Amino acid sequence: MRPQLKDYACSAITDFIRQKVEESGGNGVVIGLSGGIDSAVVSKLCADAIGPEKVLNIFMPSEASPTQDREDVETFCNRLDMELKVVEIAPAVKAFSSMLPHMDECKHAGNVMARVRMIVLFHHACAMGRVVMGTSNKSELLTGYFTKFGDGGSDFAPIGDLYKTEVRQLAEQIGVPREFIDKVPSAGLWTGQTDEGEMGITYDDLDRVLYGLERSLTDEEIIEETGLDQEKVEMVLSRYRCSVHKRKLTLIPKLGVRTVGLDWRE
Numbered sequence: 001m002r003p004q005l006k007d008y009a010c011s012a013i014t015d016f017i018r019q020k021v022e023e024s025g026g027n028g029v030v031i032g033l034s035g036g037i038d039s040a041v042v043s044k045l046c047a048d049a050i051g052p053e054k055v056l057n058i059f060m061p062s063e064a065s066p067t068q069d070r071e072d073v074e075t076f077c078n079r080l081d082m083e084l085k086v087v088e089i090a091p092a093v094k095a096f097s098s099m100l101p102h103m104d105e106c107k108h109a110g111n112v113m114a115r116v117r118m119i120v121l122f123h124h125a126c127a128m129g130r131v132v133m134g135t136s137n138k139s140e141l142l143t144g145y146f147t148k149f150g151d152g153g154s155d156f157a158p159i160g161d162l163y164k165t166e167v168r169q170l171a172e173q174i175g176v177p178r179e180f181i182d183k184v185p186s187a188g189l190w191t192g193q194t195d196e197g198e199m200g201i202t203y204d205d206l207d208r209v210l211y212g213l214e215r216s217l218t219d220e221e222i223i224e225e226t227g228l229d230q231e232k233v234e235m236v237l238s239r240y241r242c243s244v245h246k247r248k249l250t251l252i253p254k255l256g257v258r259t260v261g262l263d264w265r266e
Contacts, residue, residue, distance in 0.1 A: 001225060002204075003211045005162070005169040010045070013158050017049040020156050021131060028054030029133045030125040032117055032151070033077070033084070034188060035059070035069030039135040040076060040180040041171050042158055046133055048174070052082040058124060060089045060117045064191045072179050079177075085124070092116045110189030114150030122153075131155040139164040139203060142210050143236065144243020145195070151187070152246065163210065164203040199239075201232060209236040 006012075021029060029046050033039045039057075046055045059073045070086070077084040096112050097103040103112065118132075125132045134154025136146055138161055146152035159167055164185070171181050185195040185203065196202050205228055212222035223233050245251075249261030258264040 001208070001211065003163045003166055003207055005166045005173070009162065009166070009170060010173060013045055014049040017046055017133070017156070017158055021050055021054075024131050024155070026125075026129055026131045028056065028128065028130040030056045030058060030121050030128070030130050031133050032121050032135065033057035033059050033073050034135070035066075035072050035180070036183060036185060036188075037171055037176065037180045038137055038159060038164075038167055040176050041167055041174070042133055042135045043076070043082065044080065044174050044176055045158060047080050047082055052080050054130075055082045056124065056128065056130065057082055057084045058121060059084060059086045060120055061086070062093060062113055062188065063090050064193070065188050069188070072177075072183075076177060076180070087120050089113065089116045089120065106189065106193070110187070110193075111147045111150060113189055114147035114187070118150050118153045125155075133158060134160070136160055137162055137164050137167050139206055139210060141247060142213070142243075143199070143206070143239040144246045145199060145239075146246070148246050163207040165207045201236065205232070206236060209233055210240070213237065213240060 017029075028050065031039060031043050031046065033043055043055060043057055057073065057077055059070060061070060073084060093109065093113050093116055096116070097109070100108070100112065102108045121132045124130070132154045134152075134157040136152060136154075136157055137159050140146050141160055162170065168181060186193055187195065199206065205226065208226045209222055209228065212225055217225065219233060219237060223230055226233065252259055252261055254262055
């Protein structure tokens with residue numbers, strides 16, 4: 001069984017965006033537009049919810065960013081009459097390379113790059129009185145496939161309850177250009193990097209495993225339902241269990257009646 005986009009998903013998300021921007025007192029949103037499907041969907045939803053004039057898209061290329069991505073985001077923003085700002089982050093990443101060890105390793109350099117991008121987004125949001133709309137989807141959140149305090153950091157996450165396969169369905173529904181939908185998913189953190197290659201599983205298979213987990217199926221039931229081998233299913237479930245800390249506020253020892261991040265409900 002596969003997750004299917006709900007009929008009310010689009011209207012619920014646009015209502016969410018409109019309401020949260022209003023509640024925050026912000027006069028618009030800032031989005032990291034990467035050239036991929038997730039950020040394109042969030043950008044389009046924000047434009048539909050609050051108007052394109054209130055959406056600032058920031059493209060933050062690195063030395064590993066394909067030229068095509070820049071062309072795609074420029075065409076996309078022009079088509080929807082949204083503002084686009086290009087911020088080259090290579091100098092900042094290079095500066096960190098002179099200060100930090102192990103920056104010759106893709107994993108560490110990629111984490112720094114993701115955090116530099118989030119600094120750029122929040123800086124512009126603060127300066128403009130806006131909020132940062134995140135672009136993480138449910139598949140990434142459940143497997144911890146994001147950098148803590150990097151691409152996982154935002155004020156709101158409008159597609160955070162949509163699996164990657166559902167994001168693709170929504171992209172079709174709201175008219176996101178084909179070049180974004182068909183593009184191989186990549187965080188663009190190093191040359192040749194792809195999401196599915198790094199994770200060792202396709203999003204279609206990943207989402208079927210996670211959807212089984214969401215419905216509280218046992219490991220054995222997930223294996224039987226998906227037809228995937230035990231090793232692959234266990235790999236996904238291990239990623240989920242090991243990344244719990246990335247989905248929670250920093251843990252605090254409980255001393256008071258109600259504790260932030262534990263039993264303080266807002």
